[in-house]
Amino acid sequence: MEDPEHRLGEFLEKIRADLDRSVCFWLTHSHDVQCGGFFICLGEDGHVYDETKYTWLEARQVWMYARLYNEVDRFKTAEMLEAAENGGKFVLAHMKRQDTGKCYLSLTRQGLPLKTQRTIFSECFYLMAMSELHRATGDAQYREEAVAMMSRILCWVLEDDSGLGREKLAGNTPVSSLAVPMMLLCLIDQLTTMDPALAANYDETEQWCLEEVNKHVQRNGTVVLENVTPDGKELPGSAGRLMTPGHAIEAGWFLLQIAKTKGDKTLQTLAIDTFITTSFSRGWDPEFGGLFYFVDADGESPVQLEWDMKLWWAHNETMIAMLMAYTETGDTKLLANFATVFDYSYSHFVDTAHGDWYGYLNRRGEITHKFKGGPWKGFFHLPRCLMMCEKMLEDLIKRKQ
């Protein structure tokens, strides 16, 4: 196999062009100039096939535009700021319920509420949008919204979840889901990026999150499980054996960022060896390539019908994780893994003709869904990955010069 270190320039060039295409696709096709906010359900060529506004994706698109404006020189433009602010207005006007402070999951084109979810995730994406908009604009309202939402979320997670509206039934036992502490780590990173002075407020919570995430490492470090008991034991049944490799790998790069900030080598090793490398080994399809969506730790069939599909976002998270792990360690095996995922992605997901990626492939890597945006895919995982990889590749190339 060719030494992947020789390919850094090629990776950078393709990723930069791909990011430009993705930004152009969403700027061109998704803006609802009449009602505000973004059309999410965009076909292969950008046509709108459904007008529902999925709030996770409305808020994430605001975040993404603002983050590009804040972090990438060529996107620090009036157009990008305006795109972020226009989306932000819609989110601010329609996403949050005034009575409970919870957010809706989906809205009509006009912004009327359609669905809510009894989790914290819509609220997390609302926070991210507001916080990044504050960075871009300096507007105090956005900062206040973000900080107030953080308090609400922490209250639901750590003190009293009755505000989420889930009925407690006699058979329910507490479950620790990997998504919750992961998401909180992401929010803490967001708020402290917005204002480093806030870090002290969340130190204790960060520590709690790290302990929670750690509980999901089971069987002597050979699996990262999605759901465990609150005291870190395996749960029985399909839910207990569930692995979501892309998700564990995403957790891996969150942990790696924290390890870097803290200079914590033990955490770095846990992130790279267990969350990233082990999950990659267990999740990569040895027959057709690509990362499975779900895997059962004992080799039973996962009950999710889509378990063997290859989803774009899992590949985005793995690209970030492998490149970050290589940057931190210089271990070329990690760069080789990046190259494997890069090559798979650029021969399967990318649509250079229209821009952006297809989202869903079957096990063999054939495109099953032609659309670029849908109820769970918008302008977020792909551009975040491309933006982060572009920056890391630039730094790596500079370092070698």
Place this chain on the structure above:
Amino acid sequence: MEDPEHRLGEFLEKIRADLDRSVCFWLTHSHDVQCGGFFICLGEDGHVYDETKYTWLEARQVWMYARLYNEVDRFKTAEMLEAAENGGKFVLAHMKRQDTGKCYLSLTRQGLPLKTQRTIFSECFYLMAMSELHRATGDAQYREEAVAMMSRILCWVLEDDSGLGREKLAGNTPVSSLAVPMMLLCLIDQLTTMDPALAANYDETEQWCLEEVNKHVQRNGTVVLENVTPDGKELPGSAGRLMTPGHAIEAGWFLLQIAKTKGDKTLQTLAIDTFITTSFSRGWDPEFGGLFYFVDADGESPVQLEWDMKLWWAHNETMIAMLMAYTETGDTKLLANFATVFDYSYSHFVDTAHGDWYGYLNRRGEITHKFKGGPWKGFFHLPRCLMMCEKMLEDLIKRKQ
């Protein structure tokens, strides 16, 4: 192609053996002698891979055992009756909430509640189990449970759905879902089979259901859509364009049964030409065979990730529908369609080694899930299909002698 009328004996022989294997599989592996009720999550060879008791499937298994006992001579055994009654005890003890009369969606092995759903379907399957158990045992308690549940369901559907617990949000508009009138027609058939004297009570509701079902026929009879407006117009977006061919075909044989009872030729034509034949043409995969799970009426990609999978139950419903349509009309094209589905099913879904069918294939017809029972698959669609087809084939063969 071989004249399918010559194959009636072959069909009968294979279907009878298959029914015996399926009954044996579930009798052997699914009974929880310790806690009562049935294990649902059974692997390929019958091992239990999850102990959750999914109530749709608990109740349907009770119904199926009782129906086999009531209708098929070789299953009128003490073992079958005991199996039905034991399951019935568990359902009666644990499935229904005492406070609201709603039913749970899933229970722990011991019968403690885990989840509820804000629909009427758990309640419908509870009714079916109770009603068929009354037919088998004569026990008045079961009849009372069934009739009382019917009143509750009709109240939720026709008068006031606030008891279902769905929050009304400002963007919600009323939707007519094909599943609701279909299910009610099935319940009316169930209760009048239990006691023909009840028919008069439900005449008006049956008429309402037929009108509701009819609204789902759109575009000059060329599509049956899953969701329409209450006044029978198309809804915008993906939900409005959604077709579930297996479901429309199932509705077709429900309608065909009613057409037969009433001697209604117009309804017979609608059932066969539109619900059954049109849905079959639009849903059958021209490339790999098998019936798609979901189809978008305009050729967009359905947003469901599993849209192109081939699910066992859709093939069961199509076998029933085609054979019933052939029985009613003698049209050999319909028998040829039956043969097509039979041949696909018996070369893809059947596991003669362990008994019962696999439930899930990818588009190419490869098995994606090894289990025989899971959260949505139990002892219901397959044995109902085999029992009904066995009877129809016996009658067809007798008729020709």
